[in-house]
Amino acid sequence: MPELPEVETVRRGLEPAMVGARLMRVEQRRAALRFPFPDRFAERLTGAEVTALARRAKYLVAHLTSGEALIMHLGMTGRFLVSAGGRGEVLGQYHHEHGGEGAHDHVVFHLSNGTLVTYNDARRFGFMDLVPGDALDACRHLSGVGLEPLGPDLDGAAVARLFRAKRTPLKAALLDQRLVAGLGNIYVCEALFRAGLSPEAPAGSLAEADGRPTPAAHRLAAEIRAVLEEAVAAGGSTLRDHRQTDGAAGAFQHRFRVYDRAGEPCPNPGCEGTIARFVQAGRSTFHCPVCQEA
DNA sequence: AAGCGAACCTGGCTGC
DNA sequence: TGCAGCCAGGTTCGCT
Numbered sequence: 001m002p003e004l005p006e007v008e009t010v011r012r013g014l015e016p017a018m019v020g021a022r023l024m025r026v027e028q029r030r031a032a033l034r035f036p037f038p039d040r041f042a043e044r045l046t047g048a049e050v051t052a053l054a055r056r057a058k059y060l061v062a063h064l065t066s067g068e069a070l071i072m073h074l075g076m077t078g079r080f081l082v083s084a085g086g087r088g089e090v091l092g093q094y095h096h097e098h099g100g101e102g103a104h105d106h107v108v109f110h111l112s113n114g115t116l117v118t119y120n121d122a123r124r125f126g127f128m129d130l131v132p133g134d135a136l137d138a139c140r141h142l143s144g145v146g147l148e149p150l151g152p153d154l155d156g157a158a159v160a161r162l163f164r165a166k167r168t169p170l171k172a173a174l175l176d177q178r179l180v181a182g183l184g185n186i187y188v189c190e191a192l193f194r195a196g197l198s199p200e201a202p203a204g205s206l207a208e209a210d211g212r213p214t215p216a217a218h219r220l221a222a223e224i225r226a227v228l229e230e231a232v233a234a235g236g237s238t239l240r241d242h243r244q245t246d247g248a249a250g251a252f253q254h255r256f257r258v259y260d261r262a263g264e265p266c267p268n269p270g271c272e273g274t275i276a277r278f279v280q281a282g283r284s285t286f287h288c289p290v291c292q293e294a
Numbered sequence: 295a296a297g298c299g300a301a302c303c304t305g306g307c308t309g310c
Numbered sequence: 311t312g313c314a315g316c317c318a319g320g321t322t323c324g325c326t
Contacts, residue, residue, distance in 0.1 A: 003319060034302075034321080058320080076320055077304080104304085123303045125320060168296070177321085184319055239319065240306075259319095282299060284317085 002074045004058060004149065004182030005231035005252065006242045010080055011055045013245025014117065017082045018050045018062065022112035029106050034075060034127040044068060044130055045109075057145050057181030061136065069133040071141050075125025077241040085114045122241070146181040149224050150232075154180065156218030163203035164211055170220075171280050173203035180224070186237060186259045187227055189286045193258045194223035198292045199285045230255065258286040266291060 002010065026042035038044070048066040055061070062070040072078075107119040107128065119128075131139040147153050147162070162179045163170075173179060174188040183191070192199050197216055206217035236242055236250035239260075243249060257267045262277035266288040273290030 006319070073320085075303095076318070122305065123318090123320095125302070166296095172297080175320095186319060237319075242319070281297070 002058065002078065002236070002242050003184035003187050004055075004228055005187070005234075006236035006250065007058045007060060007074060007182075008055055008232050009236040009242075009244055009250060010074070011053055011060055013082060014060070014080055015053045017113070017115045017117060017245070018109075018111065019053055020050070020113075021115065022047065022049045023109055024112050025110035027108040027110075029108075033106060033121060033124045034073075035129070037128060038130045041128070041130065045070065049112075056136075056142055057148065057177060058184075059141060059145075063133055067133050068130045069136055071129045071131055071139070072119075073126050073128075073141070075121060075123060075127070077123045078119065078121040078126035079241060079243050080245050081118045081120065081243070081247060082245040083116050083118065085110070085116050117245075144178050146177060146179045149180050149182050150228055154221050154225060156213035156221045159217040159221045160207035160211060160213035163217075164207035166203040168203050169200045169280060170197055170203050170206075171199035171283075171285055174224075175281075175283070182228070183224065185283050186256070187224070187231065189259045190227045190257060191220065191224045193287060193292060194227060195219040196291055199280060199287050258288065260286065262286060 023045045026045045028037055028042045031037065044066065045064070048064040050062050051065060052063040053060065054063065058073060060072040062072070064070060102118070104122045105118050105120050106124070109117040111117065129141065131141070136142060147158060163173055166173055170192060171188060174183050174191065175185070195216065197220060206214050206220065208214060231237060231252040234250060234252035234255065235244055235248070237252040237256070238249035239253060258275050261275045264275050266273035266275060268288065268291050271288060271291050273288040275286055276289055277284050277286050279285070
């Protein structure tokens, strides 16, 4: 699924189409995705205008004139397509590519500007929900979400504070959305590689005994920010499912240094190591055993 | 309490 | 060609 850079890419694609537009009609084609749609979902959306489209971690948030906010999560395979209404060429191409009459198209927003926004999600791990717009941060989806890694708060001191005394491996700590939010399996692997840190090192090792950040904590914070910014600039990573809202693929997958590169030589100049894959907490970890030694 | 495996669901790729 | 098996960008639940 989309991690933060893919969600941000989707947000940037949807924003010009949706903000300022009114939802004229909402097609909800099934009762549930990962979770049931909220009661009267389409009815509560219809007639509202989208005033802003924000992202928090891996969540998209559409602010509405109805006073509610539409929260959307893409799960593993969620994607949005923006197309012209009627028999738009992009829509035709999309349907052609996907070999069918909107297989897995679960929600279609018909906008007042003539645009169609279609949500497609083969595995249905994504979801949509409506929450009060004035208490967004307190809603059940966002209340426990951790630091926004591209915001002003992520630095070495924050990493040390969040990870202090934790014996859980760095890989697991970085995947924990309650600490730093928005990273997933790819960007955790990439950030640890860039920072030269072992995925198995205890998270607490990034804090000194007195809680101050170690040099590694500063490196990790900087590399998380760097890899996410580079990936956003590249339109995210397209492995199987992620697409930009015009159907184009992202490009960052070509710049992975370790993810899905098991058996390849370590890209660090002078390193003789080979990228290895092993399983941590049920997820593939890719790393260089030579230059990510604790 | 932490950490692991399984579960949710579908599709794509590999290998026999 | 067919089919079984494995893997996948996320998250949550339940059992040690």
